[in-house]
Amino acid sequence: MIQITLPDGAVREYEGGVSAMDVAKSISEGLARKVLAATINGEVWDAGRPIHENASLQLLTWNDLSGKATFWHSSAHLMAEAIESMFPGVKFWVGPALETGFYYDIDLGDHQIGEDDLRRLEIKMAELAKQSNAFVRKEISKADAIQYFGDKGDQYKLDLLGGLQDGGITLYTQGNFTDLCRGPHIPNTGFIKGIKLTNIAGAYWKGDEKNKMLTRIYGVSFPSSKELDEYLVLLEEAKKRDHRKLGKELELFAFSEKVGMGLPLWLPKGAMLRERLQQFLQKAQLESGYLPVITPHIGHKNLYVTSGHYEKYGKDSFQPIKTPQEGEEFFLKPMNCPHHCEIYKTSPRSYKDLPLRLAEFGTVYRYEQHGELHGLTRVRGFTQDDAHLFCMPGQVKDEFKKVIDLVLYVFNSLSFTDYTAQISLRDKTDRSKYIGSDENWNLAENAIIEAAAEKGLKTVVEYGEAAFYGPKLDFMVRDAIGRKWQLGTIQVDYNLPERFDLNYIGEDNAKHRPVMIHRAPFGSMERFIAVLIEHCAGKFPLWLAPTQVKLLPISDKFLPYAEIVSTQLKNADIRVEIDDRNEKIGKKIRDTELAKIPFMLVLGEKEMNEGKVAIRRQGKGDIGVTPIAEFIDLINEEVKSKKSFE
Template sequence: MVKISFPDGAVREYNEGSSALDIAKSISEGLARKVIAANVNGEVWDATRPINNDATLKLLTWMDDDGKSTFWHSSAHLMAEAVESLFPGAKFWVGPAIERGFYYDIDLGGRQITEEDMRKLETRMAELAKQANPYVRKEISKADAIKYFDEKGDEYKLDLLGNLNDGNITFYSQGNFTDLCRGPHIPNTGFIKAIKLTNIAGAYWKGDEKNKMLTRLYGVTFPSQKELDEYLALLEEAKKRDHRKLGKELGIFTMDDDIGPGLPLWLPNGTIIIEELEKLAKETEQRAGYKRVVTPHIAKESLYITSGHLPYYEDSMYPPMELEGQKYYLKAMNCPHHHKIFAAEPKSYKDLPLRLAEYGTCYRYEQSGELFGLMRVRCLHMNDAHVYCTKEQFAAEFRAVNDMYLKYFKIFGIDKYVMRLSLHDPAKLGQKYINEPELWLETEAMVRKVLTESNIPFVEVQDEGAFYGPKIDVQIWSIIGREFTLATNQVDFAQGRRFKLEFTNK
């Protein structure tokens, strides 16, 4: 027997090898019909996977975010099965769930998917869904997995296998489709009742422009036609309010091929909006004790090596330009420039906290497939600030920044938001994160305490911190539920040492 602990604190015993679906059935058949996955000991599993040891269990339905993610990941596999049946020989890279739906990156061997093909694929997916084929998980050795995809001539899956360890490899099959996948998946295809393929795009293999261009096919599915109809109605509303459409109609901004993707040109009407927003920010920050500064758009490579942005952030920076034997980079962030301003003059404890603010123009080399109007660009006017303070002043300063966000939200009518506390992953210290384990734990605890004492709702997310410290990402949603990061409040415990920033203490 195994002991299963439920979210309400109840503990019950079940036969070893019982699945989450078996357990749901023992509670009620109605519940079992809604369960599509399970959280077992903090990890999302197939609802049909046997539980062989004592465990904590949360049953997941469509109403849970992890339930939706599992549903859409399974839908991606269903779409792949349909693609394989209509486009024999197609090869598949990855097919994840995304915020609203799913996609699959596909090598069609030079063939193109038309609008008519998309409708045929929807029909085929619906036919396959009605078959209620189970998603079957199979553990497989690395040698057998390589043999399987070698015989298929699938270089994409062979590449994925190269990064996997023997003993941690699983296949999932449904109907006539088998894929390399860690899961989880819904019990069977019959849960998928409503299907819409939404878009086709190009995507470089592994996101590298030097690699082959694959076809990225997007879709969304729901457990009922009513929910799909409501979603499509929201999309129509979103089209009316699309800032790219409004930007053109109202003469706010434009993009030009000769300028480059992700580099907006602000027209006179847009410039009025920018200047009014900047005026509001400057007045607000001045009242809060901020001092304004201005920094150059480029800097030597050595500055970003000192800050640590090189090499951690290099992939998001424009390539360097070489002048007089020195490498210069376009500024992707204002931080190191502000640190140099702090260090330019002697400071004492009487100068702290020192709050420096700038509307700095930054340049970030976002991948082509990630660009989206003004939401994801390569040139941005960043309302940025850095607060230099003692540990004793930290809580008050961090709280004040969060309070400033809340004032802005009230002005602009932003009612739905969440603070996301982004933490480090101890396993990636020295790789993705500054190797200061004690400082990570200390600063994360400091931020958590401020949020808790301020009664600000927040969620914690592992492995999403900045390379130099924890941060708060302020998340908001569009009319169709698309999530965006509006602002970030970061803690940097590394730069003081790196730049030898100091002040005369009491």
């Protein structure tokens, strides 16, 4: 008999060779029907694999991340089986589970595959799934495995085998398909009910562009068709929220081939929104002791030679701007830091001047690769809500805490309530690639960890993710439909103060090196607005809405009254427009609703005679008639409270 310890601490006795599935059945049949895999002593196993020793066991279902991953991995195998049956002779590379769904990389040989094939594959997969073929695990020696795949002429699996140790090599078979696979897998294909193959893409073998391009097919699957439908609804929702689509519809920004790819043009409404955001942060920064600065968009070559950017980016980025002066070269600035370092150097600094916080909404240009460009989230010219904090090593922690406060203030004001922070530290073993003294690094790394802890941030620590010039803290937010985005960042920098030979006079009357902290709560205006658009589906909170109120006169007769209302609202700093088209009120309301303008004021005979306005809230309908002054109060209050969209 062996002892199996369950997650709640209960210990049960079973015959040796019992499987997790047997254990599940002994608890309840209903549970057993849901079991996809199990964690045995911390390792994920097939539910049917015999257990021969005492073990702790956790049953995994669709509700567990590892359960889902196993499910998708098995789905990838199912897809491979379907592909092999439809396109005999194709060769498979790897087919892992993703955060959502799975893919398989395939060498199709002479076959071509298109969208229609995906639909056919889905049908084939469903058919194979219905057979409820078991996933059978088989241990095999390396030599036998090499023999097996050698006979098949499968150079990809042979390549994988080359990197594996003998012993513990396993094959998995379901139906007519056998694959080299570590597993684990779900009990049988019958669990897979809702299947959707989402797209086809090219992917280099081993991710190296010198290698052959394989065909990658992405898919996602679920234990019921209901869950698949829910997922498809979510995809639809994400599509509706796409900032590129909404940006066009709401006339926020545009791109022009003539201007150049990745160079956004901000339209009046988008510029309005962006300026609101900028003013909001500027005000908060002013209150937190930041000093605004402004620097030019280009800088002399020497600036970037000093900063090191010339060496790092020179060749792979925008090329120098030449002048009539022989040999003179300027570069578009890829970042604001070098300019700010020069500002620091404009006068001798005392420890009493520190921390010195220089802030600028600085536009920078980076030559991103063609394929990297994406809407507003990846562009070639963008504006960072940048600031550089020059401080003494001992002040790092305090400054970090203040920046965290600022970032959280920004997030809360925009109703990003679900966020985590990633702390990126040095590689634990190899420290040769980092610049700066060990002492300072330790100080800064601890400062970040402590600051984050004291501010109660949910954090993940990643070793080896720090930049060569210093540790950092990045904020990830989840938007309204659960997608993750990386926004604000705070980075310590030991490199630039060194390169620019920055210093301050300490209490001891000697020169010291300041620490520099880069920080950007938004990340960039472009990226932040993209995320904001998707987060709120284009329904901006009132304080940000480009147009806050639309006046809808019932007919031309009430245009003069609309003008009067408009003037009063404008005097109260409310952004208002009049719909003076010769259209019926129903039409005007429809168009304004679709433009996602928060408030509509319907103006007709009654309102005019009484000096009132009939308020309609976007998405909510008619909310009553009030005097103009009361409406202004209502707006001001909502703007002041920075209430979020609903």
